[in-house]
Amino acid sequence: MATDDDGGDYIDYEAFLAPDFKPATFANSLVLSTNNPNDIPLDLATPLSRVLFDTQEIDSHIDALTTRSSIPLLTHAKTQNDASRRILSELDSQVKSLNDSYAQLEKDVIQKHAEADQVRKVASRLWESLRLSRAVSRCLQLGRQLQLQMMDSPTSTRPQGGDHTALLRCANTILAARELFENNAPGEEGHNLDRITVIQTLRRGVIHPGHDSTQKASETIIRDFSVTGSGTDPEAEDARARLVASLCALYLLSPSPKKNERWTPDLMLQAVELHLRGGLQGGIAALGRGLGQFNGQVSMLEKSLAEVSARCRNAMQLEAVLESARAPRHPLLSEEQLKQVLEKDKGNLLQPVLAYLETGSLASYFWRTLASSLSTRVQEMSQRGSSAARSIRLNRAAVEKSIRECVIRGSEAPETKSGSLQAKTQLQQSTKVLSTSWEREVAVMVGSVMNNIG
Numbered sequence: 001m002a003t004d005d006d007g008g009d010y011i012d013y014e015a016f017l018a019p020d021f022k023p024a025t026f027a028n029s030l031v032l033s034t035n036n037p038n039d040i041p042l043d044l045a046t047p048l049s050r051v052l053f054d055t056q057e058i059d060s061h062i063d064a065l066t067t068r069s070s071i072p073l074l075t076h077a078k079t080q081n082d083a084s085r086r087i088l089s090e091l092d093s094q095v096k097s098l099n100d101s102y103a104q105l106e107k108d109v110i111q112k113h114a115e116a117d118q119v120r121k122v123a124s125r126l127w128e129s130l131r132l133s134r135a136v137s138r139c140l141q142l143g144r145q146l147q148l149q150m151m152d153s154p155t156s157t158r159p160q161g162g163d164h165t166a167l168l169r170c171a172n173t174i175l176a177a178r179e180l181f182e183n184n185a186p187g188e189e190g191h192n193l194d195r196i197t198v199i200q201t202l203r204r205g206v207i208h209p210g211h212d213s214t215q216k217a218s219e220t221i222i223r224d225f226s227v228t229g230s231g232t233d234p235e236a237e238d239a240r241a242r243l244v245a246s247l248c249a250l251y252l253l254s255p256s257p258k259k260n261e262r263w264t265p266d267l268m269l270q271a272v273e274l275h276l277r278g279g280l281q282g283g284i285a286a287l288g289r290g291l292g293q294f295n296g297q298v299s300m301l302e303k304s305l306a307e308v309s310a311r312c313r314n315a316m317q318l319e320a321v322l323e324s325a326r327a328p329r330h331p332l333l334s335e336e337q338l339k340q341v342l343e344k345d346k347g348n349l350l351q352p353v354l355a356y357l358e359t360g361s362l363a364s365y366f367w368r369t370l371a372s373s374l375s376t377r378v379q380e381m382s383q384r385g386s387s388a389a390r391s392i393r394l395n396r397a398a399v400e401k402s403i404r405e406c407v408i409r410g411s412e413a414p415e416t417k418s419g420s421l422q423a424k425t426q427l428q429q430s431t432k433v434l435s436t437s438w439e440r441e442v443a444v445m446v447g448s449v450m451n452n453i454g
Contacts, residue, residue, distance in 0.1 A: 011054055135193050139180060143206040146173045154242075156216035159224060164242040168328075170214045171252040175331055177207050178256065182332075215253055215267060218246035222271045223278060227317045243318070244325045246271075247349055256332045263330070263337055268349070269356040275318065276362065279311040280369055287370070288377045291449070296391045298398045305406035312366045312410030319362040322350035363411045367441040371448035378452040392453050400446050407442045 015021065027047070034046040066073070153166035181203070184190040193199055225243050227236045250268040257263035290304025327349055333341065344351065359365040382389045392399050 011057055131189070132192060132196070135180065135189050136196055136199060139177065139193065139199055139202060142173055142177045142180075143202045146170060146177075146206060146210045149173060150210055150213060153214065154217045154221065155213060156220045159217060159220040160242075164221070164245040167214055167218055167245045167249040168252075170210060171249040172331075174207065174211050174214065175252055179332055182256065211253065214249055218249045218253075219267075219271045219274070221246040222250075222275050225275060225318060226314050240317075240321050243321050247322070247325060248328045251349065252328060252330060257337060259334075261337075262340060263333060264356070265352060269353060272318070272322075272353050273357065276315060276357075276366065276369075279315060280366065280373070283308040283311045283366075283370055284373050284377070287374060291378065291392065292381060292386070292388050294388045294391050294395075294399075296395055298395070298402055301399065301402055305402055306409075308370070309406045309410035312363060312407075313412065315362045315366045316411065319350060322353055323348055325349045364441060366410075367407060367445055371444045374445075375448045375452050378449050382453050389453055392449070396450060400450065403445050403449060404442045407445050408438055411438055411441065 015026075030047040030050065031042065031044065034050070035042045149166050149170045152163045153170055154160065154162040154164060180190045181193065182190065184193065221242050225239060227239050247268055250271050251265040254263075254265040254267045286304045286307040290301045294301055326347055327341070330338070330341075344355070353362075354360065357365050359368075
């Protein structure tokens with residue numbers, strides 16, 4: 001700050017040093033203080049002279065201060081320069097020592113680390129190659145195993161030949177290969193496995209054809225399943241064993257579930273539904289033919305009704321097999337999914353089928369579906385005014401009785417081995433359930449004919 005002796009008190013330093021100082025505002029106030037705002041033009045020479053005078057005063061003041069304080073300033077500058085030189089000389093030795101330490105560190109650590117990193121990369125790639133070669137070897141082994149199993153298993157063109165247990169072995173082998181292919185995340189066994197040419201060929205030439213062949217053979221066995229003998233007949237037992245093996249194979253081959261999703265054995269359910277649909281189509285055709293040719297003689301209708309009841313008994317045989325067959329453990333399901341399946345299906349193959357068909361038993365499904373399809377045929381026959389329709393109306397009581405006996409015969413529980421306590425228990429339970437539902441099924445069947453005959 002200038003003093004009076006310095007001659008700088010003329011300048012208002014506080015105004016210039018204020019934080020809110022603005023040159024434009026200062027210039028405006030200076031012009032207004034030296035002019036009348038109404039004068040035209042304004043006189044700018046006076047404010048300009050004042051600014052120039054203030055500038056000269058400050059310049060003179062700076063010259064006076066520097067001249068008077070030159071020796072202390074030069075002494076301070078020399079002191080600072082000497083201190084800087086001493087610091088620089090000390091830093092030079094420290095920098096040289098640091099460079100020498102870094103060179104030694106580079107030689108002892110960095111170069112060795114680079115060499116070790118190359119060795120690590122080589123070891124990592126060797127391990128990846130070893131892992132991949134093991135996965136390829138396992139895939140090839142599974143493919144060869146599947147080929148041998150396919151040679152022993154039945155085919156869709158030869159469903160009664162071969163070893164039916166080979167179907168289950170084929171399904172397990174296919175699942176093992178599927179698990180390997182699905183575990184393809186980094187670090188898992190099947191990672192990058194699909195990039196190997198021989199594996200691509202294996203999947204196209206062995207795994208996929210093996211899956212399709214096993215699926216078609218199992219579906220053919222289920223579709224053609226029919227048991228006419230007793231529970232102790234060797235042929236009937238063989239047919240049931242083939243059916244169980246086919247059901248379990250399709251159970252395992254059903255598409256794998258996504259994570260945390262409820263799983264259902266879709267392939268098995270579709271095959272069972274296809275079998276029942278085939279029996280229903282044959283029953284509808286036979287009963288429609290018998291009703292269409294009815295001329296008052298009940299004996300003419302009995303043959304068609306006997307065929308229908310036989311087809312229902314075949315469905316009952318299928319239900320008994322499904323109830324006695326335990327569901328295989330699916331290796332691709334998580335523990336939570338296995339727990340859900342066990343709670344829902346009670347460990348057998350019947351419960352998922354009943355849930356899929358939305359029914360309490362296959363006999364009930366058979367008669368109700370048959371009745372719904374038969375109603376349309378009877379309506380058409382009545383609308384045409386055929387003689388068979390008039391004969392059915394005239395012999396209503398006899399036709400109702402025949403249909404009732406057909407439903408009861410078809411809903412009889414299948415025979416089982418007398419020595420099996422579990423089979424006896426299942427037979428008693430099935431008989432108890434059916435005895436309570438016969439009347440409903442009889443009413444549905446009789447109503448499908450008599451309520452639409454006119």
